Amino acid sequence: MMNKNIEKPKLERSGEYTWDIPTSYKKGMKVPGRIYASEELVKQMDATVFDQLSNVACLPGIQNHAFCMPDAHSGYGFPIGGVAAFDPEKGIISPGGIGFDINCGMRLVTTNLTYKDVKDKLHKLVDLLFERVPSGVGCTGFVKLARGGFKTVMEEGSKWCVDNGYGWKEDLERTEDGGCFSNADSSKVSDKAIGRGLNQLGTLGSGNHYLEIQRASDIADEKTAEKLGIYQKDQICVMIHCGSRGFGHQIGTDYLKKFTDVMSKYSLSVKDPELACAPFNSKEGQDYFAAMSCAANTAFANRQVILHQVREAFSKVFEKSAEKLDMNLVYDVAHNTAKLEEHNGRKLIVHRKGATRAFGPGRKELAPLFRKIGQPVILGGSMETGSYLLLGTEGAMEQTFGSTAHGSGRTMSRTQARREVKGQELQKEMEQHGIYVRTSSYSGLAEEAGKAYKPISEVVDVLHKSGISKKLVAFKPIGNVKG
């Protein structure tokens, strides 16, 4: 909620790209708030972001700072772009610190095609992707599962997909946590959530979710980019942005209600009902952690099944196998999660909401290639501007519990964007600019117009210059399937 009655606090500049909210700003703040932003980006942030960040700073067990990334905008409970780490013994877990769309995330795939190869087949390709990867209200996927099978998906994530022919073995090591949060327990998930999730595997959904065909427009470090399979300008890549659909949302809602009802039992009070929480080590906290992990695994599986469909579509249009087209996964990274991680020798439960893990070189959780160069970070921009591939850094490990931004962040409400932009006109304008877009909803397309988002290059500059991520490749969109 953008509450116009909230005044922006007086921020203390703690670095060239960091701004602090001191603990004196609000009674109950246990740590300061820290915002990563340029002067321009911090000016653009709505006041509610600072209010929400200071509410997060009041939660029990929080460590160091409540962090806010440069793409932040107001959310529910936590701001979108919020990061907070809690002591597992004294701290909490909160669905409001993860988001309803659990493990909404990004997946980047290479091809060995260039813009020249794709240009004349772009319409055919996007039309086929639009047909093969369902999007929009209540869309259903082609994978038909009984409840028992779906429970395996919940507990195994991407592995289930590879075992069932929807992926390559090497996709797993190029997915955060191998595409499986190991503490998932399907017995902690409600029947309602399962009912909503059963038919949604392999679907994009709507909102800001998309499947985009892009061309590499700028490579900052050719040697490192080549290690990830990106070796020339105009090389075609595919980006997928979606999450756990209605299934993850239902788990979020189920436990938000449960936590609201049990907070008094644990003498917990919060400054915003969307921050309802439970002690991490309580039964309720552990149940949510296990259910949230089921949603995270289902989101990994969702993007894996979509990748399978993308490979099939490219293979059909270009009459070559996906292997021959070098359709390798660069990485799959999660946005909305809480994870138990070790930082400076201590286990912490790190919440990232609209924020990405950005582990630097040397972390044991990463596959050998990434252990050398740092974990890939995929930043999705608006469908009109472009996206980026970055790498996690030592700086992120030292400063932000190995975390960075997730996208460009909205600056305009959906209602306002719909009033100012007409979907059909936008579609024509985008085509004139060389971007062919298909959508299930023209009003939904209008809501995602480029003008509704912050300029992504400014967000990326802050991440790069503050040292919490390293710029690697910039991409420009040429085709888009909009949810």
Added chain:
Amino acid sequence: MPHKFLENVTYADVAFEARGKTLSELFLESALALFESMANTKTVKPKITKEITLSAQTIDRLLFEFLEEIIIIKDTDELVFHNLEVAVDEIKKSVHAILKGDKINKDTQELHQDVKAVTMHYFKVEKQKEWTAQVVLDI
């Protein structure tokens, strides 16, 4: 206007305010706002009927769970909606509703956003001269 969408209340999602002289009217208007967020209701035929019967400890929670149930039906039965009839019992804090809609079909219906959750973000139900509710839907 018995319900209206609120501009600049939320960036990434949809907010609405609903009004009613009675709780039944309030629930009806809230459900219609939810229906309209998902589809142009005029393009949805009233072919399939679904029933909702719920009770809760408070009226706030009853409205929250009523709207949540509609979202669950949308996903589980793959439906969008045309209209509904609602009766709320204020004393028993219960609701009974009959929803009319049709299977989702993007060729024949004008679809909008896939609403995925009701939120508690600034969620409120109040009675002054009439009943009002403010709801933010997660998209």
